[in-house]
Amino acid sequence: MVNEISFPQRRQTLSRDERLRGKRQIEKLFASGKTVQVMPLRIRFCQEEGPGPPVRVLFSVSSRSFRNAVSRNRIRRLMREAYRRNKHLLTEPLQACGRHALLAVQYQHHAPSDYGSVEASMRRALTQAASGLCAS
Secondary structure, eight states: OOOOOOOOOOOOOGGGGBBBHHHHHHHHHHOOOOOEEEETTEEEEEESSSSOEEEEEEEEEOOTTOOSSHHHHHHHHHHHHHHHHHHHHHHHHHHHHTTTEEEEEEOOSSSSSHHHHHHHOOOHHHHHHHHHHHHH
């Protein structure tokens, strides 16, 4: 028999409640948020008061950089997947320090990237954002 180590399963989902949709919250985020830039991503974040999920997030790709909607949607899909699989890097520290956050993930490059580079950038940016949110 092999000794099996059981790790608690994390739900790797991105529900509708975790999406940032409100105009006031988006304006607050862009007016008073801090920025972390790890190419090809820029992450803007700020603290949020009140109940709800630990993090509410939006994803953005510039139509100036990518004229074709298919390209924009593909990059947005890559960013969502990278966030969904690595959001624990941000949510666990926030829950430990008892805070909530708003987050905007923006794609900054003018050329499409592969999933590996987007995920690596997402991991670095989320850890930097977590340290910035829990330190303040």
